[in-house]
Amino acid sequence: MASASLITPLVRPEFEHATVEAGQIGEVERPLSTWERLTNIEWVRKAAILITLAVIWEAYARYVSNELTFPTLVQTMQALWDSTVSGPLLERTFTSLKVLLTGYALGLFIAAVFTTIAVSTRIGTDLLSTLTAMFNPLPAIALLPLALLWFGLGTPSLVFVIVHSVLWAVALNTHTGFLAVSETQRMAGMNYGLRGVRYVLKILIPAAFPSILAGLKIGWAFAWRTLIAAELVFGVSSRSGGLGWFIFENRNQLETANVFAGLTAVIIIGLVVESVVFRTIEMHTVRKWGMQR
Amino acid sequence: MTVAHAVDGLLKPDTSAHSPLLSVKDVTLQYKTREHIVTATFRVSFDVFQADRFVLLGPSGCGKSSLLKGVAGFMAPVEGSMQLNGQTIDRPGPDRMMVFQEFDQLMPWKTVQQNVMFPMLASGRCTRKEAQERALRFIDKVNLTKFRDVYPHMLSGGMKQRVAIARAMAMEPDILLMDEPFAALDALTRRKMQEELLQLWGDTRFTMLFVTHSIEEAIIVGSRILVLSPHPGRVKAELNAHQFSHAEQGRPEFGALTQRIHNMLFAERIEEEALAKAGAAHG
Numbered sequence: 001m002a003s004a005s006l007i008t009p010l011v012r013p014e015f016e017h018a019t020v021e022a023g024q025i026g027e028v029e030r031p032l033s034t035w036e037r038l039t040n041i042e043w044v045r046k047a048a049i050l051i052t053l054a055v056i057w058e059a060y061a062r063y064v065s066n067e068l069t070f071p072t073l074v075q076t077m078q079a080l081w082d083s084t085v086s087g088p089l090l091e092r093t094f095t096s097l098k099v100l101l102t103g104y105a106l107g108l109f110i111a112a113v114f115t116t117i118a119v120s121t122r123i124g125t126d127l128l129s130t131l132t133a134m135f136n137p138l139p140a141i142a143l144l145p146l147a148l149l150w151f152g153l154g155t156p157s158l159v160f161v162i163v164h165s166v167l168w169a170v171a172l173n174t175h176t177g178f179l180a181v182s183e184t185q186r187m188a189g190m191n192y193g194l195r196g197v198r199y200v201l202k203i204l205i206p207a208a209f210p211s212i213l214a215g216l217k218i219g220w221a222f223a224w225r226t227l228i229a230a231e232l233v234f235g236v237s238s239r240s241g242g243l244g245w246f247i248f249e250n251r252n253q254l255e256t257a258n259v260f261a262g263l264t265a266v267i268i269i270g271l272v273v274e275s276v277v278f279r280t281i282e283m284h285t286v287r288k289w290g291m292q293r
Numbered sequence: 294m295t296v297a298h299a300v301d302g303l304l305k306p307d308t309s310a311h312s313p314l315l316s317v318k319d320v321t322l323q324y325k326t327r328e329h330i331v332t333a334t335f336r337v338s339f340d341v342f343q344a345d346r347f348v349l350l351g352p353s354g355c356g357k358s359s360l361l362k363g364v365a366g367f368m369a370p371v372e373g374s375m376q377l378n379g380q381t382i383d384r385p386g387p388d389r390m391m392v393f394q395e396f397d398q399l400m401p402w403k404t405v406q407q408n409v410m411f412p413m414l415a416s417g418r419c420t421r422k423e424a425q426e427r428a429l430r431f432i433d434k435v436n437l438t439k440f441r442d443v444y445p446h447m448l449s450g451g452m453k454q455r456v457a458i459a460r461a462m463a464m465e466p467d468i469l470l471m472d473e474p475f476a477a478l479d480a481l482t483r484r485k486m487q488e489e490l491l492q493l494w495g496d497t498r499f500t501m502l503f504v505t506h507s508i509e510e511a512i513i514v515g516s517r518i519l520v521l522s523p524h525p526g527r528v529k530a531e532l533n534a535h536q537f538s539h540a541e542q543g544r545p546e547f548g549a550l551t552q553r554i555h556n557m558l559f560a561e562r563i564e565e566e567a568l569a570k571a572g573a574a575h576g
Contacts (some may be wrong), residue, residue, distance in 0.1 A: 184395040187367060190385040193410040202415060206402040289401040290446025 046275075071257040079257035080264055087258075089246060093265055096227060096242030099155055103162025104223050108216075110163065111170040116200060118171075119178050132172045140165035140226040158230055165226040166219040173218065177211025178204050210286045215249060217278055221270075228266060305496060305569050312379070313340035314500055315364065315468055320373035333359035334526035337374065339519050341468065344498045348515030348534070350505060352558055356526030357504045364502060365391050381566065387416035390461035394473040396453045399445040399460075406432060406441040409460045418464065421451045431463040433455075434493060449484040458490070462499065469501040475510070487513055491538060508554045512537050512547065520557055529557050 038044055054073055061072035071079070083089035114131075117124035140161040147157040153228070181204055190205035199229035205212065233246025243262055286292040317340070322333040333356035341347045349357040362368045364375060366385035375382045377389065390412065392398070399408050409428040413419040419427065432441050435455040445453055453475055461469055473482040487510065494501070505511050511518050514533035521528060534550065541547050 001505070182391050182395070182397050184398045185400065186392070187365075187391065188398050188400075189415075190367070191365065191387065191389075191391050192415040193387045194387070194415055198415075203400075206400065209402070285402070289444055291401050 016213065043275075068254060076260040076264060077258045079255075080261035083246075083258055083261055089243075089261065089265060092241060092243050092246040092262075093269070094218055096231065096244070097269070099158050099242065100162065100223055100227050103159045103227070104166055104220065106159065107163040107166025107219060107223070108170060111167050111174060111215075112220075114167075114171045115174045115178065116197075118175050119204065120196075125175075125275055128171060128175055131169050135164070136168040136172060138164075140222075141229050141233070144230055148234065153234070157234075158227060159223075161167065161226050161230055162223045165222040169222055170215040170219040173215025174212050177208030179214070181209065182249075187216040210291050213278070213281065213286060217274070220273060222276075224266065224270060294481045297530055305554040311343065314343050314378060315341040315346075315502070316376045316377075317360070317364070320360070320363060320366055321373060322356060322363050323371050324359065324368065334521075337521070337526060338373075338526055339531065341500060341502060344500055346494060346503065346514060346516040346535075348503045348511040348518045349504060349521060350508065350511040350515075350518050350554070351521030351529075352506060352523050352527060354523040354526075355521040356523075357506075357521055358472055360526070361391070361470050361504050365389055365466075365470050371422060377419050387412055387418065387464055388467045389470055390464045390466040391470040391472065392454070392457045392461050392474045394476050396445075396450050396477065398457050399453055401445050404442050404444055405437060405448070405456050408444075408445065408456055409463050410472050412464050416464075424463075424526060427439045428459075431459040434462070434496070435459045435489065449482075451478055451486060454478065454486060455489075458493075458526070462493065462497070465499075467500065469499050471501060471503045473504055473506070476505070476507075483510075488539060490514065508558075509542075511554070512550055513539055513542070518554070520554060522558070 031038070058073040061070050061075075064070045066076065080089070114124075114128050118128040119125075143164055144157065144161050147160040151157045151160055185203060185207050189199055196200055227242065228244040228247075231242045232248050243266060247259050247262035249260065250256075282292070310468050318338050319336045320338070321335050323330050324333055325331075337356075337360060339347070349360055351357050359368060363370055364377075364382060366389070369383070382389075400411065403411060406425075406428050409432055410421075410424040413424040413427065414421065418424075429438075429441070432438055435458060437452060437455055439461070440448065440452065445456070448456065458474065473487050478486060491514065493499075503511075503514055505514070512534045516533070518530075518532045518534050519528060520530040520532065532550070532554070537544075537547055537550070
């Protein structure tokens with residue numbers, strides 16, 4: 001019983017021997033099987049998800065079998081094709097995209113100005129955080145009546161609400177990213193004699209790029225949502241309507257397949273921008289730099 | 294006794310003839326936390342001469358890193374003066390390149406070569422071609438030629454520190470500031486890096502100000518050691534250590550110097566402990 005309280009470790013003999021030849025181990029490396037390789041490709045996995053969703057859609061629509069409330073995938077694709085080739089969908093999409101890009105670019109520019117002021121002065125930081133706290137929760141659509149009053153019917157009003165929806169999200173993300181840049185990188189940058197705008201461009205922006213990119217994506221999504229919603233409500237008034245107006249028009253005429261086609265167009269553009277534009281930027285920046293997995 | 298002779302021999306080139314490269318006089322450094330003003334160092338003075346491997350040694354809280362930040366220009370002294378080549382230091386600049394302890398000092402968006410070239414281009418010191426040439430030369434010096442097109446996230450900690458050293462040395466600064474550059478490395482890598490640093494010094498004879506809390510590292514890396522006491526940092530001693538490198542580590546002289554510094558740094562604690570004991574006994 002007494003020996004249980006204090007155990008003396010067993011002293012074992014020492015040994016030393018030559019390591020086994022690597023050749024004897026057999027497979028040290030083995031190529032992956034075709035299936036393993038295929039499932040390692042991201043777009044293959046994503047395509048599989050899309051195909052599954054499409055099958056579910058088609059099956060459900062056939063089961064419901066009501067063209068007015070839930071057209072099938074085939075009908076939707078047919079409508080999409082028709083309205084693209086012979087209908088106004090392409091033109092409507094271009095109108096929307098033009099307004100969208102104008103608003104997005106303007107929003108980004110103002111956000112850049114705000115965050116530059118915010119990083120360089122303390123009062124600027126306070127200004128940005130106060131304004132963001134005030135306006136970020138305010139839905140852009142709620143500003144539309146006011147915008148119409150100020151800028152009249154048409155593109156300027158739409159651009160105004162898009163700027164509002166982009167600006168705060170992007171500014172908030174960028175500023176948060178700047179604040180998170182490590183002290184060491186800041187000191188290294190100052191050590192090289194970088195100051196002012198050059199310091200922001202060469203150190204802060206690349207170092208905060210993951211946050212900035214997230215802000216750009218959120219801003220893009222917000223801009224889309226705001227635009228489509230604004231067009232749905234007030235698109236009637238602008239001379240050449242956008243995608244939202246296309247959806248609204250077709251709903252009024254009970255062309256449900258066309259409504260679905262319009263929504264699909266919104267989704268497709270969203271997917272393309274996400275998987276082509278943002279993904280390309282990501283691959284060539286944050287992923288290559290190992291700042292993001 | 295051979296060591297003593299060596300000391301005499303090496304000290305002979307009279308340092309009084311030329312003026313110090315870096316001169317720190319009665320410098321008091323303070324920094325603000327949310328609630329306090331903390332005095333990091335109190336009236337610290339030392340001189341660094343050309344090709345010195347000057348080490349600031351002390352326990353944590355002795356203000357050695359603050360001193361280095363002061364010399365780098367990130368922190369202005371509240372009292373005293375710091376001069377480099379006779380000019381008062383008032384801002385960070387590329388004439389004093391700093392190597393930090395943290396691995397994230399490399400810019401993750403630049404490859405090894407771009408990282409080494411970055412300060413040369415950012416400071417406008419070199420043309421692109423010149424910068425490239427110098428970068429390749431120094432990347433070769435730290436044995437990273439194979440990795441020059443790799444991004445920092447793919448390198449090990451020791452390799453990152455080598456890049457940082459190459460980046461700083463390629464600038465050929467007046468003085469190299471090193472803030473515990475090997476502290477975050479494992480023991481084997483650290484030893485290797487110390488050897489490489491000494492080899493580089495042997496090649497180019499740069500001047501460096503090196504901060505460490507390891508007595509052993511101070512003796513091996515340093516040629517002269519400034520021993521600082523903590524809370525706030527004050528100068529305790531300035532010692533010579535140029536005669537020691539890894540090879541002498543087993544020698545009794547090495548052990549004696551280690552012990553001497555150890556006693557200096559921990560004498561206070563021993564006294565404090567004794568006082569505490571005495572107090573407890575009386576109480």
